[in-house]
Amino acid sequence: MATYQLTINNQSVSVEAEADTPLLWVLRDELDLKGTKFGCGKGLCGACTVHLNGNATRSCSLPIAAAAKGKITTIEGLSKDGSHPVQQAWMEMDVPQCGYCQVGQIMAATALLAKKPNPTDADIETAMSGNICRCGTYPRIKKAIKVAAAKGGKS
Amino acid sequence: MKEMSKLGIDTGFAPNDSLNRRDFLKLSGLSSAGLLLGISFLNSKIANAKILDETGEKNFEPSVYLKIGSDGKIIIFSKNPEIGQGIKTALPQIIAEELEVRWDQIEVQQGLLDNRFGAQFAGGSTGVKSNFDTVRKAGAAAREMLVEAASRKWQISLDKCYAKEGFVLRNDSQEKLSYGDIAEAASKLNVRENPKLKDRKDYKIIGQAIPGVDNKKIVTGTVEFGLDARPKGMLVAVIERCPVYGGTIKSYDDSATLKIAGVIQTVKLDASKDATQMGAGIAVVAKNTWAAMKGRKALKIEWENPAGENESDESLNAQFEKNISSKGEVLRDDGNVDDAFANTKKIHEATFEAPFLAHAPMEPMNYIADVRADGVDLWGPTQVPGTVRRFAATLTGLTPDKIKVRMTRVGGGFGRRLMADYAYEAISLSKALSKPVQVVWTREDDLQHDYFRPAGMYKIKAALDENNKLVAWHLKSSSTSRGRFSDPNHKTPHATEVFPDGFPAGFIPHFRMEYLPVTSKVPRGAWRAPGHNVTAWLDQTFIDEMANLAGKDPVAFRLEVLGEEDKLMPYSDHGGPVYSTKRLKNVIKLAAEKSNWNKPTPKGMFRGFAAHFMFGAYVAEVVTISISSPNTIKVENVVAVVDCGLVINKSNALNQLEGGIIDGLSAALGQAVHIENGRAKESNFDDYKLLRMKDAPQVDVHLVESNEDPEGLGEMSLPPIPAALSNAVFAATGKHVRKLPIQLSDKGNT
Numbered sequence: 001m002a003t004y005q006l007t008i009n010n011q012s013v014s015v016e017a018e019a020d021t022p023l024l025w026v027l028r029d030e031l032d033l034k035g036t037k038f039g040c041g042k043g044l045c046g047a048c049t050v051h052l053n054g055n056a057t058r059s060c061s062l063p064i065a066a067a068a069k070g071k072i073t074t075i076e077g078l079s080k081d082g083s084h085p086v087q088q089a090w091m092e093m094d095v096p097q098c099g100y101c102q103v104g105q106i107m108a109a110t111a112l113l114a115k116k117p118n119p120t121d122a123d124i125e126t127a128m129s130g131n132i133c134r135c136g137t138y139p140r141i142k143k144a145i146k147v148a149a150a151k152g153g154k155s
Numbered sequence: 156m157k158e159m160s161k162l163g164i165d166t167g168f169a170p171n172d173s174l175n176r177r178d179f180l181k182l183s184g185l186s187s188a189g190l191l192l193g194i195s196f197l198n199s200k201i202a203n204a205k206i207l208d209e210t211g212e213k214n215f216e217p218s219v220y221l222k223i224g225s226d227g228k229i230i231i232f233s234k235n236p237e238i239g240q241g242i243k244t245a246l247p248q249i250i251a252e253e254l255e256v257r258w259d260q261i262e263v264q265q266g267l268l269d270n271r272f273g274a275q276f277a278g279g280s281t282g283v284k285s286n287f288d289t290v291r292k293a294g295a296a297a298r299e300m301l302v303e304a305a306s307r308k309w310q311i312s313l314d315k316c317y318a319k320e321g322f323v324l325r326n327d328s329q330e331k332l333s334y335g336d337i338a339e340a341a342s343k344l345n346v347r348e349n350p351k352l353k354d355r356k357d358y359k360i361i362g363q364a365i366p367g368v369d370n371k372k373i374v375t376g377t378v379e380f381g382l383d384a385r386p387k388g389m390l391v392a393v394i395e396r397c398p399v400y401g402g403t404i405k406s407y408d409d410s411a412t413l414k415i416a417g418v419i420q421t422v423k424l425d426a427s428k429d430a431t432q433m434g435a436g437i438a439v440v441a442k443n444t445w446a447a448m449k450g451r452k453a454l455k456i457e458w459e460n461p462a463g464e465n466e467s468d469e470s471l472n473a474q475f476e477k478n479i480s481s482k483g484e485v486l487r488d489d490g491n492v493d494d495a496f497a498n499t500k501k502i503h504e505a506t507f508e509a510p511f512l513a514h515a516p517m518e519p520m521n522y523i524a525d526v527r528a529d530g531v532d533l534w535g536p537t538q539v540p541g542t543v544r545r546f547a548a549t550l551t552g553l554t555p556d557k558i559k560v561r562m563t564r565v566g567g568g569f570g571r572r573l574m575a576d577y578a579y580e581a582i583s584l585s586k587a588l589s590k591p592v593q594v595v596w597t598r599e600d601d602l603q604h605d606y607f608r609p610a611g612m613y614k615i616k617a618a619l620d621e622n623n624k625l626v627a628w629h630l631k632s633s634s635t636s637r638g639r640f641s642d643p644n645h646k647t648p649h650a651t652e653v654f655p656d657g658f659p660a661g662f663i664p665h666f667r668m669e670y671l672p673v674t675s676k677v678p679r680g681a682w683r684a685p686g687h688n689v690t691a692w693l694d695q696t697f698i699d700e701m702a703n704l705a706g707k708d709p710v711a712f713r714l715e716v717l718g719e720e721d722k723l724m725p726y727s728d729h730g731g732p733v734y735s736t737k738r739l740k741n742v743i744k745l746a747a748e749k750s751n752w753n754k755p756t757p758k759g760m761f762r763g764f765a766a767h768f769m770f771g772a773y774v775a776e777v778v779t780i781s782i783s784s785p786n787t788i789k790v791e792n793v794v795a796v797v798d799c800g801l802v803i804n805k806s807n808a809l810n811q812l813e814g815g816i817i818d819g820l821s822a823a824l825g826q827a828v829h830i831e832n833g834r835a836k837e838s839n840f841d842d843y844k845l846l847r848m849k850d851a852p853q854v855d856v857h858l859v860e861s862n863e864d865p866e867g868l869g870e871m872s873l874p875p876i877p878a879a880l881s882n883a884v885f886a887a888t889g890k891h892v893r894k895l896p897i898q899l900s901d902k903g904n905t
Contacts, residue, residue: 001416018416018417018446020449022445025445029391029444032385034376034382034383034385035375035376037380037382037517037518038595039598040839041448041598041839042839042840044839074376075375078375081375082371082374087374090370090374091366091371091374094366094370094806094810096239096370097239097241097567097810097814098238098516098518098565098568099239099369099564100516100567101517101566103373103374103376124848125848126849128847128848129848131847132847133517134517134567134569134818135239136814136815136816136818136821137810137813137814138846138847138851139813139851139854140813141848
């Protein structure tokens with residue numbers, strides 16, 4: 001066990017954990033930040049996506065030792081009340097079915113829009129194809145990203 | 156006792172568990188509420204029971220479906236698990252419609268498992284259709300009681316009062332009373348058993364595109380899925396299960412496991428007798444998930460793998476091949492197919508193969524049990540909370556009233572969570588440890604220990620007469636029957652595998668259908684649109700092949716087979732008792748129109764058609780593809796026309812249908828579970844591929860305007876997709892698809 005100092009959602013927190021513990025389980029089991037989801041454990045599905053220094057990152061495959069060096073944003077830090085334009089667009093387009101993957105999708109989409117405020121279809125497909133939606137909400141996700149972009153989704 | 160429906164679903168609902176009224180109150184979880192009037196419209200014996208609670212709150216609860224506080228707060232309870240099918244929005248919409256409130260005046264809460272609701276489950280696309288009458292009555296009865304309470308207060312006749320937007324108004328003055336104002340008075344009235352329901356033309360909420368009630372919680376990450384529940388003192392367990400189906404534990408060494416920080420202990424789990432309950436495994440119990448996962452890796456287990464070890468794709472194929480050249484159980488035999496084939500020249504025959512498929516919902520299996528001497532608390536994602544309660548009752552010896560089942564939101568079902576094996580594990584472990592335990596499955600566990608869509612082999616032989624009319628059709632099917640898996644002595648192993656009344660049966664003078672089950676240890680279960688996800692591929696691919704042989708257009712050929720006269724065809728499976736050729740022909744014609752079927756396809760584009768009836772709904776779909784080099788199918792777009800009767804929620808209806816189409820493409824283009832040495836070969840999303848956004852086509856779904864009673868929507872758009880896609884591949888390449896998933900480069904495939 002070692003102590004790690006993390007910066008999560010602009011707050012500094014101290015966590016005791018084994019060095020190989022993935023950030024995902026630190027968030028969920030130690031910090032009670034359960035918005036980030038477990039899907040595959042291998043960085044293949046994107047359900048666990050968070051931002052590390054602004055980049056969409058799979059928290060299931062990021063050991064805490066590596067995470068401690070950067071600035072982490074989770075869904076809980078995106079907005080307190082769902083007011084982020086991407087979250088608003090998700091609600092407006094009624095995107096979710098089961099909803100389990102949507103936090104990861106939203107984190108991938110916000111990272112994309114932060115870098116490319118007006119993404120092309122190809123940009124969206126490239127940025128979002130690491131995130132699986134078993135319910136098949138892809139057409140609505142794509143539309144929601146465009147709606148958010150049109151409203152200045154960078155926020 | 157297990158009650159299996161036509162769907163092959165064991166919902167765990169046993170009305171005899173109801174015990175007495177006091178138990179109902181306890182089970183309802185609403186006992187703090189002031190007044191509990193009536194029970195449900197299903198159980199008249201206990202309707203009209205008035206029970207005054209000592210807390211003295213003045214709530215109006217005319218049934219288990221809704222509660223109106225004297226503070227004006229209106230809560231509608233949703234009875235079924237929410238697995239992404241949208242039931243938590245749809246059923247409350249129906250209740251709110253009849254209650255005469257605005258959508259923004261209500262709050263929706265998930266109901267508990269409570270026998271007053273009747274069977275509570277998610278399966279067979281039945282949520283709306285089987286509850287439509289009951290929930291309408293629940294809303295309407297409450298409205299009538301509120302109106303009556305107001306009329307008494309005003310001392311005027313009932314016909315001078317009416318309900319609107321959460322108020323009772325009078326037509327002879329401006330005076331009005333809010334529902335909250337009269338909740339207490341209404342609670343003293345007898346429950347209306349047969350209220351007058353609204354005319355459909357007056358609907359304001361039913362039919363609207365209302366966003367999902369949990370959307371805000373979903374997009375902020377605050378909605379509670381099973382994996383997010385955290386009862387105090389909860390431990391986490393990860394289980395190493397015998398990789399070979401049906402195996403047992405010979406010996407194990409957990410010394411390295413116990414050295415891992417956070418690991419508390421290991422527990423040996425023996426396989427239950429019933430393969431649908433629990434397999435053998437070693438559970439590693441820890442303070443947190445990561446410690447449990449690491450602890451599992453450190454286990455050394457020697458397995459005893461008796462019967463199943465030699466099973467493989469090859470051994471199963473050998474059984475399939477033997478079967479389809481043998482005589483099976485004859486499920487339907489019209490005319491005389493043998494004579495018909497002897498007397499016609501245009502005969503066509505083909506053999507099809509469908510693989511095992513995994514469900515792979517995004518939320519891996521998990522369940523929490525807290526077993527104490529005096530009761531059990533349960534949390535988790537399931538399609539069958541009643542089955543979980545029955546498992547808990549069996550394992551603990553406690554009566555159902557001592558068992559509280561909380562339905563968390565479910566991160567996808569697709570039929571996987573009709574099996575409650577993972578809840579059985581959690582209950583067993585919590586019982587052993589006397590502590591709350593959450594069982595967590597990894598994705599590898601999920602793919603290796605699924606109850607797969609049955610694999611099968613199918614031979615179809617059909618004939619045209621001298622006028623190129625379809626006169627004979629002989630389907631011989633062999634599959635790893637899921638009915639036979641859950642019960643080796645299952646009397647109807649063909650049930651939910653093939654459908655003797657389905658198209659084209661009944662339209663062809665000489666028709667025979669045979670079935671032969673295959674014995675296997677590989678677990679099988681219901682996978683979205685059970686049976687139909689294969690049969691629609693078979694009949695809708697082969698009907699195109701026969702159209703091609705006849706030199707006729709596939710759409711025209713289908714319409715010719717269905718005939719000009721509109722008929723109600725007998726249909727004994729789920730979705731019957733009849734289906735309408737008028738509605739089927741209508742979706743076929745509309746899909747042809749919406750896709751410009753009769754106009755030339757743009758250069759480099761190729762189309763395929765398919766149509767299907769299932770579970771009461773009618774679907775026709777056109778898939779357009781292009782072939783990018785080399786041997787890669789690009790799905791350009793999909794047009795679908797669906798007649799599911801009255802639509803409750805337009806937004807969710809389209810979402811479900813689009814999702815089913817993408818799911819169908821995902822399976823047909825890339826999915827198969829292979830069996831090797833008695834175990835599943837695939838283990839994560841790198842070798843079990845789900846469609847991703849870059850490969851998802853544009854989807855245009857058209858809903859037929861209808862005033863027929865509502866049908867479900869969660870499964871129906873999937874079955875025609877593999878066929879429409881296969882037909883498009885034939886149009887593009889001239890090669891027939893004979894095996895799923897479709898691989899153009901595989902010689903044995905097309």
